[in-house]
Amino acid sequence: xxxxxxxxxxxxxxxxxxxxxxxxxxxxxxxxxxxxxxxxxxxxxxxxxxxxxxxxxxxxxxxxxxxxxxxxxxxxxxxxxxxxxxxxxxxxxxxxxxxxxxxxxxxxxxxxxxxxxxxxxxxxxxxxxxxxxxxxxxxxxxxxxxxxxxxxxxxxxxxxxxxxxxxxxxxxxxxxxxxxxxxxxxxxxxxxxxxxxxxxxxxxxxxxxxxxxxxxxxxxxxxxxxxxxxxxxxxxxxxxxxxxxxxxxxxxxxxxxxxxxxxxxxxxxxxxxxxxxxx
Ligand SMILES: Nc1ncnc2c1ncn2[C@@H]1O[C@H](COP(=O)(O)OP(=O)(O)O)[C@@H](O)[C@H]1O
Ligand SMILES: [Mg+2]
Numbered sequence: 001x002x003x004x005x006x007x008x009x010x011x012x013x014x015x016x017x018x019x020x021x022x023x024x025x026x027x028x029x030x031x032x033x034x035x036x037x038x039x040x041x042x043x044x045x046x047x048x049x050x051x052x053x054x055x056x057x058x059x060x061x062x063x064x065x066x067x068x069x070x071x072x073x074x075x076x077x078x079x080x081x082x083x084x085x086x087x088x089x090x091x092x093x094x095x096x097x098x099x100x101x102x103x104x105x106x107x108x109x110x111x112x113x114x115x116x117x118x119x120x121x122x123x124x125x126x127x128x129x130x131x132x133x134x135x136x137x138x139x140x141x142x143x144x145x146x147x148x149x150x151x152x153x154x155x156x157x158x159x160x161x162x163x164x165x166x167x168x169x170x171x172x173x174x175x176x177x178x179x180x181x182x183x184x185x186x187x188x189x190x191x192x193x194x195x196x197x198x199x200x201x202x203x204x205x206x207x208x209x210x211x212x213x214x215x216x217x218x219x220x221x222x223x224x225x226x227x228x229x230x231x232x233x234x235x236x237x238x239x240x241x242x243x244x245x246x247x248x249x250x251x252x253x254x255x256x257x258x259x260x261x262x263x264x265x266x267x268x269x270x271x272x273x274x275x276x277x278x279x
Contacts, residue, residue, distance in 0.1 A: 006052045007093060007109050007181070015085065015094065021047045022096045022107045027056050029101060038062045038073065038192070041102075042110065057192070058105035065193070067171075067200070073192030074106035079242040080168050080191030081108070083251065086227060086235040087220040089164045091188045097242065111187050113179040121186075122152040122175030122204050124278055135207030138274045150175075150278045152207055156214070157186040159264075162205035163217045166265060167224070167254055168194035173203035175279040195243055197250040199269040204278050208264040218262060221255050228252045 006018045025047035033040040039061020045054045062073045074097055081095035095108040123134075127149045130136060138150040152158060158178070165173050171193040179187050193200075213221075227233040228251065231240070239248050258265070267273030 006050075007111055009094070018094045018109065019096055021045070021050055021052065022054065022094060022109065023098045025050070025052075025107075027054060027100045027107070029056070039102075043100075045107070053110035055108050055110055056100045056102075056105055057108075058100060058102035060103055061105070062192075068193060068196065074104065075242040076194050077106035077108065077191050079239055080170075080194050082235060082238045082242070083168055083224070084164060084188075087164065087167070087224050089160060089220070091161050091164055091186065092191060093187055093189075106192075111179065111181050111189075113187075114182050114184075117180035118176050118178060118279070120153065121155070121158060121178050121180070122150075122279065124148050124150050124175075137204060137206040138278070150204055150274060152204055154207060158205060159208055159214065160217060161186065161188055162203065162208060162264060163213065163221070163258065164188070165203050165205060166201060166258060167221075167251060169196055169200055169250070169254060170194045171196065171200040171202050172275050173205060174275050174277070175204050195247050195251060197246050200271065201265075201267065201269050202271060202273060202275050204274060206267065206273065209266045211264050213258065213262050213264060218259065221259050225252065225255050225259060228255070 009015045009018045025045040027043040027045045029041050029043045031042055033042060038057055041056045043054050043056050045052050057074055059071050059074050062071060064070055078095050078097045081092040084092035093109040093111050095106055098107045127147055130149060130151055133154050134151045135154050136149045136151045140148055142148055177189040181187060227235040
């Protein structure tokens with residue numbers, strides 16, 4: 001049997017199977033991803049005759065950060081997946097915290113990305129080159145004195161990703177971590193620096209600030225609020241293994257905030273609101 005497309009799992013049952021495969025499969029490392037800020041390894045995972053490609057980020061390869069507790073990025077990746085799946089965003093590829101050849105880490109399905117698709121979602125360009133319908137979010141001057149604008153497309157899936165990022169308090173949503181796969185579905189990568197208790201939202205997706213949240217977003221936020229209100233829900237039980245009680249409380253607090261204003265929030269973290277470089 002060849003490599004199977006587990007990324008295409010669509011029912012709850014299929015997804016549960018995928019998570020089991022990621023949790024119990026054995027990883028053979030193929031190589032290290034050069035552009036990662038931590039140790040991120042691409043591997044082939046096998047369980048029985050199922051084979052699939054994964055990205056494995058061992059906890060012991062995590063770089064220390066001043067503002068996140070040591071050794072917690074892999075769990076944050078898995079928590080981001082749990083929230084993305086429970087909320088029906090389906091933005092984060094299936095991810096678990098599991099044992100790999102270099103010890104515990106995050107194991108996430110590898111997504112085959114459509115070449116260059118990221119730049120059709122988010123880009124940095126000269127103001128004159130801004131396409132009609134694109135939303136400018138930030139202007140900057142490069143070292144050579146030229147003006148550039150960071151902008152993104154006005155697409156409903158991106159607006160949905162922006163809401164997800166508010167919920168997880170994503171401290172690093174770069175343009176290159178929003179991609180399209182070959183079937184045109186949107187995926188987001190690199191959610192290790194999320195779910196902090198303090199406001200840290202840093203993203204390129206500020207194009208809808210102040211606008212009313214779409215009904216579909218309000219509906220998923222409402223559902224998430226319900227599941228998080230009881231420790232008996234599968235979502236709460238999953239998050240309890242991955243985040244501190246205060247961090248789970250803060251997820252609920254951000255959801256409650258969105259449900260109260262029903263609007264895309266404006267930047268309110270103390271640090272810069274846009275990651276640099278933005279792509
Ligand atoms: N699930 C995935 N499928 C395909 N490529 C991925 C996936 N996750 C990350 N990548 C790519 O792997 C590289 C490193 O991943 P990244 O998440 O940025 O690692 P780090 O957490 O160390 O910063 C990036 O180029 C990213 O686009
Ligand atoms: Mg990264």
